Amino acid sequence: AGSLNPVRADPKTVAKMVGVRETTLMAKKDRHPNDPAPYCPRCGNHHW
Secondary structure: OOOOOHHOHHHHHHHHHHHHHHHHHHHHHHHHOOOOOOOEEOEEOOOO
C-alpha cells in the first residue's frame, strides 16, 4: 500500500486502490500519479 508502482500487478490491490480513490478523491497519496486531478464542483476546475 505504501508503493504505487506494483499495484497494477495484483488485480485485488488495483480494485482496492480504485475504491480508495473513489472514496477519498482529495487524498493525493492514495491516487496513482497518472490519474487526472478530480473535478471540483466548488470552483469548476480539476485540481488536487
